[in-house]
Amino acid sequence: MVVNELVSDDGAWDGARYLREVLRAPVYEAAEHTPLQVMEALSERLGSTVEVKREDLQSVHSFKIRGAYTSMRALGEAERERGVVTASAGNHAQGVARSAALLGMRAVIVMPSVTPLIKVDAVRALGGEVLLYGDSFDVAQAEALRLARAEGLTYVPPFDDPRVIAGQGTIGLEMIQQDARIDRIFVPVGGGGLVSGIAVLVKQLMPAVEVIGVEHEESACLRAALAAGRPVDLERVGLFAEGVAVRRVGRETFRLCSALLDDVVTVSSDEVSAAVKDLFEDLRAVPEPSGAIGLAGLKRHAATHGLRGERLACVLSGANLNFHQLRYISERSELGEQREAILGVTIPEVQGEFLRFAAVLGGRSVTEFNYRLDAGGGGRARIFVGVRLSHGRRERTAIVGDLERAGYDVVDLTDDELAKVHVRSMIGGRASAQLRERLFSFEFPESPGALMRFLEVLGTRWNITLFHYRTDGADYGRILTAFEAGPEDAELAEHMDRLGYAYHEETGNPAAVFFLGR
Structure with a gap:
């Protein structure tokens, strides 16, 4: 439990001032008093009461x-x-x-x-x-x-402003009025305005209630600031949960968060996608990814700490979803719930081998099966296979063990981002042994003509040996591309830096080596 120690610093508001301004905030001239709803199915699954603050029901579909x-x-x-x-x-x-x-x-x-x-x-x-x-x-x-x-x-700043923070704090006031027995509240964190407002209110009135911030692992600016002791810039932010894709936490929000929060949890895109699915199945709500981050953090925290019999609440912060993004979310939700394993397996290219392979899986449902004859010869095939799971990570480990004991070479790709975003869509054989290439992944702002502009900026200095473009309906596109070059080509790396796009070199990525490499 964090005891409120928020004091005035160089004219900044102290806890009492914030409490007064939250209580006086005129939000109901513009906003709705939103319901706190129980997720019955998820509550039964987790063994604790799970409640959701429905800020998606505001007139602008967010808090x-x-x-x-x-x-x-x-x-x-x-x-x-x-x-x-x-x-x-x-x-x-x-x-x-x-x-x-x-x-x-x-x-x-x-x-x-x-x-x-x-x-x-x-x-x-x-x-x-x-x-x-x-x-x-x-x-x-x-x-x-x-x-x-x-x-x-x-x-009008989006988060780093005392009055903005006070306005968001009215959510915390409503939550403890709606359920005075809440044990923990999980709140999405972008720039920190929402979690600061809720924390400063709750810790004034009910300090025993834990307030826990939840960040996407690709935009964890609060965690970085807490580690550094001050707000710092992230080198790069992921855009899947764009509503919390903030490079630097606010100065005032950092002051409040560092004094008041009980914990900060980070979650993955897969976990957020699973939370979106939970909210749809339990409440028929369709949040944007950032809107489901609070629930994803609740589930992770409950699993990590073995919570049972508690009253856990989270904020569904928004529902301004790009419809086409649902394809990506649906695909990733099974992985987020540990209900699917993705494996790379080498099998002999002989008649009846797939039947033998399926038998080793023990009757489990195969969700995806892609392969192509290995360019290296030897009568082998490289398999990209998805397997439905009933018992999560433990079952996944058991499947890998069963396949290895049957004589198969196996690479577990379930947690490999490149495999999930690109490789599963482009299985088609490995490069020839003579080809020297380097592999890079890019993210760039999506708009009409964006791919053409990217190619123009990329230039023609190096021969492209692989190219895969994928957009999932978000505001950015994803590209995987390879160039004919060796590790000694320093000019290529310098060119990547000058392009101005977020990128990673993927040459040694396990999924790329297994399916696409020499």
Whole structure:
């Protein structure tokens, strides 16, 4: 249990000031008092009562309306007349636009030019003046701050602002009013505004209730800040859960989180996808990935600590989902629940071998089976196989053991990101023994013509020996490509750095070596 020790520092709000501002926040002029619903099936499965705070039911389908309205409602008459500006590609943009409409204010929303049209149209429908600028949030934010100075507009920050934090804190107040016996609350963390607001309220009124932040493992800026003792920039953030894809936690939110949180949990895309499936099956809710992060963290924490018989609550923070992303989420949810194993297996290319292979699996259901004759000869086949699991990781280990005892070479690829994103879609044989190549994966902002622009930037200096492009409906595309080059080619690595895209060298990745290498 964390005891509240939040004190004023250089004029910052102390715990008492935050409590007063949360209690006075005028959120219900714009927001709904959302239900706290029990997930019956998951509660039975985990042996604890699991409750979900349904912030997806707000008018803008996320909690962001609370903080945006609280901050904008406090503006003076002159500030209201001039209007506000913000930068956002997601839920904050809609919260500011909706708040401005209610308050009769002008709102300029700077959005990256690669923002999907569905989100742009949603902000415009709420009355926001959309300015598409730059190809990233950082560039859009810089333009928003420039407009604030040039036109006298008030910048509305997405999370690192006391009044925004106080507005989000009303969620915590509702939760302890709806269930005064909650033991732990799990909250998604992006920049930290939501978890700070809930923590500062809950720790003032019910300090025995644990408040636990949950981050995606590819954007864990709070965990990095806690390790460093100060906010730091992440070198790279993953965009699967774009609502929490923040490079640097806020200064004020870090002050609150470091003083008030009981723990911080990180979760994977597979675990988030499994949580999305849980929410659909139990409540028929369809959250965006960042909206399901709290539940993913709840499940991981409960499993890690063997929790039973407790009352566990989480915040479903948003449901502004790109529909096409559901394909990816559905595919990954089985892996997140440890209900599927993905294996690379070498088998003899002889009649009846698949039947023997299936017999070793002991009647388990095969979910996927791909192979091609090994280019190295020797009458072997490289198999990419998915197997349905009933008993999670323990059963997966047993299957690998059974196959190895039967004489098969096995590589467990269940936790291999490259295998799950690219390789399973492009099984087609390995490279010839004479080919020298290096393999790279990229992420880049998705928009019409984005792939062509990527290829133009990539250039023609090196021969491309492999190329796979995949988009899962998110705001970014994924590419796996190989170049004819050796490890001594320093110029290639320098070229990768100059491209300006997030990338990783995958030459030694187990899935790539097994299925695609020489």
